[in-house]
Amino acid sequence: xxxxxxxxxxxxxxxxxxAAMRQHGYDAKLLAGGQSLIPxxxxxxxxxxxxxxxxxxGDLDFVRxxxxxGLQIGxxxxxxRLGSDPLITERAPLLHEAIPFIAHPQIRNRGTLGGTLxxxxxxxELPAIxxxxxxxxxxxxxxxxxxxxxxxxxxxxxTTALEPEEILVEIEIPxxxxxxxxxxxxxxxxxxxxxxxxxxxxxALDEEGxxxxxxxxxxxxxxxxxxxxxxxxxxxxxxPNDASLQEVARQAAAEEVQPTGDIHxxxxxxxxxxxxxxYRALKTAYGRAx
Numbered sequence: 001x002x003x004x005x006x007x008x009x010x011x012x013x014x015x016x017x018x019a020a021m022r023q024h025g026y027d028a029k030l031l032a033g034g035q036s037l038i039p040x041x042x043x044x045x046x047x048x049x050x051x052x053x054x055x056x057x058g059d060l061d062f063v064r065x066x067x068x069x070g071l072q073i074g075x076x077x078x079x080x081r082l083g084s085d086p087l088i089t090e091r092a093p094l095l096h097e098a099i100p101f102i103a104h105p106q107i108r109n110r111g112t113l114g115g116t117l118x119x120x121x122x123x124x125e126l127p128a129i130x131x132x133x134x135x136x137x138x139x140x141x142x143x144x145x146x147x148x149x150x151x152x153x154x155x156x157x158x159t160t161a162l163e164p165e166e167i168l169v170e171i172e173i174p175x176x177x178x179x180x181x182x183x184x185x186x187x188x189x190x191x192x193x194x195x196x197x198x199x200x201x202x203x204a205l206d207e208e209g210x211x212x213x214x215x216x217x218x219x220x221x222x223x224x225x226x227x228x229x230x231x232x233x234x235x236x237x238x239x240p241n242d243a244s245l246q247e248v249a250r251q252a253a254a255e256e257v258q259p260t261g262d263i264h265x266x267x268x269x270x271x272x273x274x275x276x277x278x279y280r281a282l283k284t285a286y287g288r289a290x
Contacts, residue, residue, distance in 0.1 A: 003041035010053040014060070014140070017052055017167060022142050024050045025164040031055070032076060032115030035107050060114070060169055063087055069175030075114025075168045079126075080105065082113060092173050094133060094182035094200060098125045101184065104192045114168045117153070120160050120224055123194040125186070127154055128225040130171065132182075132200035132217040138170040145169075157223040177213060179205040181289025183281040186219065187273050189264060195220045196265045197273035201281035203235070205289045211235040216248075216281075221257040221274060228256045240286050249278035 011017040021028055029048035031037060032055070040046040054060065060076035063085045071091050073082075082088055083099030102108055102125050116126040117137065130137075130150040137148050139162060153161050162168060186198025197220055204213040214232035217225050231252035235244060253275035261267040 001042040001044065003038075004044055004047040006041075006048055006051050008051050008053065010056050012056050014057055014167070014169070017054060017057065018140065018142050018165070020050065020052045021167065022165045024052075028052050028164070030115075030118070030167065032118070033078070033111035034115075035103070035111045036115070036119045036121065054167070065091070066172060071173040073113055073171045073173070075112065075117075075170060077113050079108040079111045079113065079116070083108065091175065092133060094184060094202060095129050095173070097182070098129050098184040098200065101125055101186050101195070101198070107192075113171060117171070118160060118162060118168050120154050120158050122157060122222060122224050123220045125184070125195075125198065125200075125219060128198070128200045128217040128219045129184070131225045131227055132202045132215050133173050133176075134215075136172045136174075137168055138172065139166045140169045141166045147172075151227065154224040159224075176202075177204040179207070179212075179289050181205070181285035181287065183284035183288070185277045185281045185284075187277065197221060197259065197270050197277060199274070199277055199281055201278070201285045203240075203282070203285045203289055205286075209239045209290070210237055211240055212237075214248075216252060216278060218257050218274060221259045221270070223258075226257060228252045231256055240282070242283075245279055245282045245286070248282060249275045252278050 009020050028050040031051050031053045060074040062074040064072050066072045079102055089096045116124055135150045137153050139146050148161050155161055181203050183201045186195040188195045199216055199218045202215045203211055206212050214235045216228040231248050253271045257274045259267055259270035
C-alpha cells in the first residue's frame, strides 16, 4: 500500500511548526517517530493533505531534572533513551521498567514519548505509565502554553485533549512520595506484540507501613488507559496483606476493567489475566515500598 498524496513540511523551529498547524488545522498531521502514523498512511486509514515533520526540532529531545526531584522530558525524546537514561532509572523507575515491553528495539529507536501519548492507543504502554505517574503535559499553540493532567489528556479511543493547532512539547513527572513502590506487567502472545492485558501499579506507604496512595492503570482494557479507583479504596489507610491484595485484584478484574474480546483472547480470559497481573503487580510494588 502507498499513502495518498500529501505535502511534506519540515520546519526548523517550533514556531514554524505551530504556524503550519495553525494554517492547515485538521488537514495536517504531525510526524514524530512515525511508528503508528506511517502504517495508517500506508493503509489510507489517515489521509492528511499536509505532513508536518517534527524531527528537526532537537529542542524537544531532552531529559532533565525538575525542582523537587521530578523529571521534565521533551516530547521528541526517543523511547530507547527512556529505557537507558540514568536520570529516568533514578527518578521514574516505573517508566524505565515499562520500556522493554514496547515493541522491538528498532521501533523504540524511532518512537517518541510525545508521539505515543498523542496517538493514545489503548494498547500502548506509555499512556498508562503517564497516568500512573500523574504526569502533566505541556501543550503549546500560537497563543501560548497550557498544562493538562494526564487524567484529562486521554479522552477516548485514539483521542486526546489536543486541538488541531496544538503541539505536545513536554511531559513533566512529579517526584514520587516517600515509601513508593511500583511494578509494570503485561502479557502478549509473543514479545513485541500488543498486550492482551497489562497494567502499571504504583503505591506509597507511610512510616507505619499503611498505604497512603494506590494507583492501578490498565492497558488493553478499555478505550484508553484505564485508571481503577473503587477497587483500591480498601487498601488506603491499611497495611496491605495477601488477602487484601487478592481482593483488590478480584474486584478490579471483575468490576472495573472493560476489555473487549478478539481473535486472540475472550473477555473472560482477559479478565483472568487482569486479575493475575494485578495481584502480582501489587505484591511487587508493595515489596519495593517496604
